[in-house]
Amino acid sequence: MKRTCRGRGRIRAGLLVCAAVALQLFAGAAAKADDGYRLWLRYDPLPANVVKGYRARVSSIVVQGESPTLDAVRTELVEGCAGLLGSSVPLAEKVERDGALVVGTPQSSPLINGLKLERELTALGPEGFRIRSVKLGGRSATVIASRGETGALYGAFHFLRLMQTEQPVGNLDVSQRPRLRLRVLDHWDNLDGTVERGYAGRSLWDWDALPGRVDPRLRDYARADASVGINGSVLNNVNADAKSLSAEYLRKTKAVADALRPYGVRVYLSARFSAPMELDGLKTADPLDPEVAGWWKRKADEIYKLIPDFGGFLVKANSEGQPGPRTYGRDHVDGANMLAAGLAPHGGVVIWRAFVYDAKPGYDRAAAAYEQLQPFDGRFAPNVLLQVKNGAIDFQPREPFHPLFGAMPKTQMMLEAQITQEYLGHSNHLVFLAPAWREVLDSDTRAEGPGSTVARVLDGSLFGQRLTGMAGVANTGSDRNWTGHHFGQANWYAFGRLAWNPDTPPRQIADEWIKMTFTHDPKAVAAVTRIMLESHEAVVDYMTPLGLHHIMWGGHHYGPAPWENKFERADWNPVYYHKADAAGLGFDRTATGSNAVAQYSPAVRAVFGDPNAVPEKYLLWFHHVPWDRRMRSGRTLWDELALDYQRGVDWVRAARKSWDALSGVIDAERHAAVAKKLEIQERDAVAWRDACLLYFQTFSKRRLPAGVERPQKTLAEYMAESILDEDSRQ
Ligand code: GCV
Numbered sequence: 001m002k003r004t005c006r007g008r009g010r011i012r013a014g015l016l017v018c019a020a021v022a023l024q025l026f027a028g029a030a031a032k033a034d035d036g037y038r039l040w041l042r043y044d045p046l047p048a049n050v051v052k053g054y055r056a057r058v059s060s061i062v063v064q065g066e067s068p069t070l071d072a073v074r075t076e077l078v079e080g081c082a083g084l085l086g087s088s089v090p091l092a093e094k095v096e097r098d099g100a101l102v103v104g105t106p107q108s109s110p111l112i113n114g115l116k117l118e119r120e121l122t123a124l125g126p127e128g129f130r131i132r133s134v135k136l137g138g139r140s141a142t143v144i145a146s147r148g149e150t151g152a153l154y155g156a157f158h159f160l161r162l163m164q165t166e167q168p169v170g171n172l173d174v175s176q177r178p179r180l181r182l183r184v185l186d187h188w189d190n191l192d193g194t195v196e197r198g199y200a201g202r203s204l205w206d207w208d209a210l211p212g213r214v215d216p217r218l219r220d221y222a223r224a225d226a227s228v229g230i231n232g233s234v235l236n237n238v239n240a241d242a243k244s245l246s247a248e249y250l251r252k253t254k255a256v257a258d259a260l261r262p263y264g265v266r267v268y269l270s271a272r273f274s275a276p277m278e279l280d281g282l283k284t285a286d287p288l289d290p291e292v293a294g295w296w297k298r299k300a301d302e303i304y305k306l307i308p309d310f311g312g313f314l315v316k317a318n319s320e321g322q323p324g325p326r327t328y329g330r331d332h333v334d335g336a337n338m339l340a341a342g343l344a345p346h347g348g349v350v351i352w353r354a355f356v357y358d359a360k361p362g363y364d365r366a367a368a369a370y371e372q373l374q375p376f377d378g379r380f381a382p383n384v385l386l387q388v389k390n391g392a393i394d395f396q397p398r399e400p401f402h403p404l405f406g407a408m409p410k411t412q413m414m415l416e417a418q419i420t421q422e423y424l425g426h427s428n429h430l431v432f433l434a435p436a437w438r439e440v441l442d443s444d445t446r447a448e449g450p451g452s453t454v455a456r457v458l459d460g461s462l463f464g465q466r467l468t469g470m471a472g473v474a475n476t477g478s479d480r481n482w483t484g485h486h487f488g489q490a491n492w493y494a495f496g497r498l499a500w501n502p503d504t505p506p507r508q509i510a511d512e513w514i515k516m517t518f519t520h521d522p523k524a525v526a527a528v529t530r531i532m533l534e535s536h537e538a539v540v541d542y543m544t545p546l547g548l549h550h551i552m553w554g555g556h557h558y559g560p561a562p563w564e565n566k567f568e569r570a571d572w573n574p575v576y577y578h579k580a581d582a583a584g585l586g587f588d589r590t591a592t593g594s595n596a597v598a599q600y601s602p603a604v605r606a607v608f609g610d611p612n613a614v615p616e617k618y619l620l621w622f623h624h625v626p627w628d629r630r631m632r633s634g635r636t637l638w639d640e641l642a643l644d645y646q647r648g649v650d651w652v653r654a655a656r657k658s659w660d661a662l663s664g665v666i667d668a669e670r671h672a673a674v675a676k677k678l679e680i681q682e683r684d685a686v687a688w689r690d691a692c693l694l695y696f697q698t699f700s701k702r703r704l705p706a707g708v709e710r711p712q713k714t715l716a717e718y719m720a721e722s723i724l725d726e727d728s729r730q
Contacts, residue, residue: 065108228496406445427484542648
């Protein structure tokens with residue numbers, strides 16, 4: 001990558017280069033300033049009175065030392081400060097006036113070295129940072145220091161965020177370190193440029209053009225990641241093509257790794273378990289075969305020669321048709337540990353997915369992962385992590401926490417969240433996912449008594465796991481605004497913020513993101529915050545209230561199809577999940593049914609397993625209950641269900657009104673784009689309500705309660721075709 005903003009003796013020249021680079025950053029953004037390309041790193045000028053306060057604090061930028069990451073720090077601060085403050089802030093070699101911003105590590109910066117911060121920086125680790133207002137040689141300065149250059153970059157982004165959100169920067173004393181070590185985006189990107197479950201255009205990686213041409217957009221991707229602390233990127237789909245491990249594709253991956261590295265983003269690859277057979281004609285991929293183990297070891301050596309900081313392999317094994325150790329009569333531990341042995345000498349990890357389920361007749365899919373993996377607790381190698389989806393089915397609008405959390409104390413466990421909205425209206429519906437993720441993170445597994453939250457399983461404070469992490473299935477693509485829906489950007493942002501600190505309140509995340517992305521207008525911020533914070537609950541209301549799940553149209557998973565029963569595999573059919581009949585609704589996972597509830601610790605089981613104790617939001621997940629069951633509101637189940645669906649529709653209408661009222665505050669282009677999406681969302685919410693209620697009514701045989709609108713179409717019409725039409729694809 002081209003070096004920018006050089007140091008000693010070349011400050012003026014460096015500044016010009018920086019300014020040029022600054023203009024190039026988000027090149028093309030200039031043509032359409034508010035097309036969403038700049039994400040939350042817009043750096044548009046702050047109001048004059050705010051700038052006045054910051055000017056004295058930010059009068060020069062001092063980043064001593066030379067490296068691609070330090071260049072990135074310089075470039076970001078030069079552009080960010082110039083943009084926010086409305087005029088350039090010079091780079092300097094030393095502190096010559098009040099208001100210097102001094103950034104770096106004790107190794108790179110004699111100024112920072114002189115501050116004797118080693119002990120505190122060591123405690124914060126190479127990605128943590130310290131920001132302090134200090135006196136340097138009698139001048140006031142702000143120091144952003146870290147033990148590692150990536151930490152210094154994170155600190156620079158933190159400082160910029162303070163200004164972007166108009167926070168005081170006068171008397172700073174901030175210490176931060178990430179709670180989780182691996183903060184990774186999983187891209188389900190195929191080598192042909194398509195993205196599985198991607199709704200924002202094509203893949204960001206142009207495999208055909210790589211390694212010769214590296215899209216400059218990759219740097220903006222890396223900047224966005226770094227700005228929220230994301231430090232890893234799995235480039236290819238977990239439904240992996242063995243070719244991604246071929247010498248040809250590894251050279252392409254190296255080019256991507258080189259582009260992301262300055263921003264602290266390491267690349268990982270999804271590994272197809274049968275790759276030794278497909279790439280080199282081995283007779284088997286049996287993990288206990290020495291030839292196979294040797295192949296993987298040599299492959300790891302080959303990769304690390306090209307990419308010394310390669311993160312490791314993500315593996316979907318023996319799931320949905322993918323090969324794995326069980327294909328060869330071995331188990332998950334045999335498979336994961338064999339791969340781990342090849343990566344260990346290089347410091348790489350294996351991220352083994354727990355999304356495994358078999359097509360056994362009469363079983364409960366929600367119980368499958370636990371059955372298959374829990375018995376292996378304590379047997380995975382030290383560089384293996386088990387990546388567990390938030391719930392036991394599959395990224396549903398709402399799921400109770402996965403029973404594996406808390407059940408494998410001797411296994412290093414990561415959370416897999418889905419940022420892309422496979423089951424949540426694709427890139428058409430406005431759904432802010434931070435509250436949903438917090439619901440899982442805050443869930444109490446009770447594994448070690450009260451307070452044994454999923455967040456504490458993940459960060460190692462409950463069981464002492466050394467490797468920690470969180471992965472998010474990315475929602476990025478080649479669309480100009482990256483995520484299809486402008487509000488999809490908020491979920492990318494929120495994922496990074498929660499992976500950095502799983503305790504971050506969703507309200508804070510929304511507030512920051514809105515101010516950085518849309519507006520500082522207090523009324524508008526309040527209105528948009530409200531829309532965002534309420535949105536997840538509303539989508540659950542109009543899609544799957546009270547614990548319903550997986551009742552989407554098959555295949556594309558967009559829109560309602562609770563009637564669907566066409567797939568050969570029972571557990572791919574909505575009817576398998578809701579079990580509606582004349583007696584009632586819901587999946588009995590108690591002792592009278594599948595007894596999957598027994599996989600939770602006794603204290604949790606006692607709550608989830610009791611229809612009178614379970615939170616009603618999970619009622620139909622665990623229980624089959626009569627249509628006339630009295631709910632806590634005093635209403636019957638049928639009436640409650642119907643009113644929940646209606647409430648979801650009402651919410652979308654109210655959100656549309658609130659959004660319309662912001663037309664003068666939000667720029668016209670993004671305002672109109674979001675308004676159009678909300679229109680689709682309302683149409684879809686109505687379809688969800690009508691289709692589900694009409695269908696469930698064929699079992700309940702009850703009238704719709706007062707307050708629920710008459711359906712707009714007949715059940716036959718809804719069943720005739722999915723709502724994923726041309727409009728829904730935009
Ligand atoms: C990548 C669900 C999705 C699949 C996905 C799978 C997984 O089944 O529908 O597209 O495959 O989850 O997480 O592996």
